[in-house]
Amino acid sequence: MWQLYQFPLCPFSRKVRLLLGEKGVGYELMRESPWERRDGFLQMNPAGQTPVMADPSRNLLLMDSTAICEYLEETVDHASMINGTAANRAETRRLVSWFDHQFYQDVTAPLLHERMIKRIVHRAAPDARVLRDAMKAAIGHLDYVDFLLDHRTWIGGATLGLADLAAAAQISVTDYLGGIDWQGHEQTARWYRGFKSRPSFRPLLNERMDGIAPPSYYNDVDF
């Protein structure tokens, strides 16, 4: 069975877990805190990042969430999440990259640093200016998601796909950390309410990061 090295607020592990859930692939959760830079973990992944997926019985070791998702698409036929024409598939991958890099860099990463790493590692208070900038960036980025959902049923196109999973991963971690003001983002909120009901997402929404509580509406499907 696959072992997935992750921690509850890792957005890239969430993307992989959503894909595993949609495809019905079983896995065992292995808790890893990459900021501790544990020797055994660095030997598996020199980049020191979660997620890492291992299947010791088959001597398989996968890392980097993009590589892992493409691997699962290639090896598990059920519930394909990169669909349509080559151009459709490029559009899905463009948006996955946008959430993984642009949204993460501008919104998720600073929130994780200020509200999780500073609490756990530095025992310091968050920087209000950094939080404000991240939440302002979140508004601009959700405006773009609203725009996409004005023209499409799902974020990447006509069907549920990896762009939705990547979006739900980043947005849910941001929401957990109180970084999203849902007012004025009705299209994205409607999409997210629907996504929250998916069986692949429910277990993630019920997990908690030690010492950090989400807002009361966080796992409410009718927020």
Added chain:
Amino acid sequence: MWQLYQFPLCPFSRKVRLLLGEKGVGYELMRESPWERRDGFLQMNPAGQTPVMADPSRNLLLMDSTAICEYLEETVDHASMINGTAANRAETRRLVSWFDHQFYQDVTAPLLHERMIKRIVHRAAPDARVLRDAMKAAIGHLDYVDFLLDHRTWIGGATLGLADLAAAAQISVTDYLGGIDWQGHEQTARWYRGFKSRPSFRPLLNERMDGIAPPSYYNDVDF
């Protein structure tokens, strides 16, 4: 015919150009300076980043270098660059991500900011401390490439692949900007000398960025 929006020192455009070259796909170079945030360019790509690949005659618009490379792999059979078993392909994609993100963030991006953006946009001198940190990170990262090439013919495995193209893209921009001390990196230097002779790479090495000269050994195959 494809139009590729890029500038000479964009490492992600270089990766795409190397892939187009290996596959023998023709394209027209369109010069774009993303730091100018030109309206027409932002309308094509809201993320404001190069490369963008357009084929107006087929109404096709592709962006994000990962999505573009996967598109080319899916649509052009010649010279496949993501090869082997699903695990081999995951290893290629892991290393592409590592060069695109880790190497870029630690080495190429700070060098581009200090030696190109500051000169062109801010008319300011580079920060010696930032340059020193980037060059120190380059040494650590090339140590890792040396380690990979101790065990493999090419960076991603037994055959030339997208990991080599991603590596040559980041390393060549870093080398142009004087960021690489080749001493002590014999394995990587041997691989890079071989790669420099490839017809896909020669045209890139002969281009210059206005006002920024590379070191004398930059396009020498016997450096």
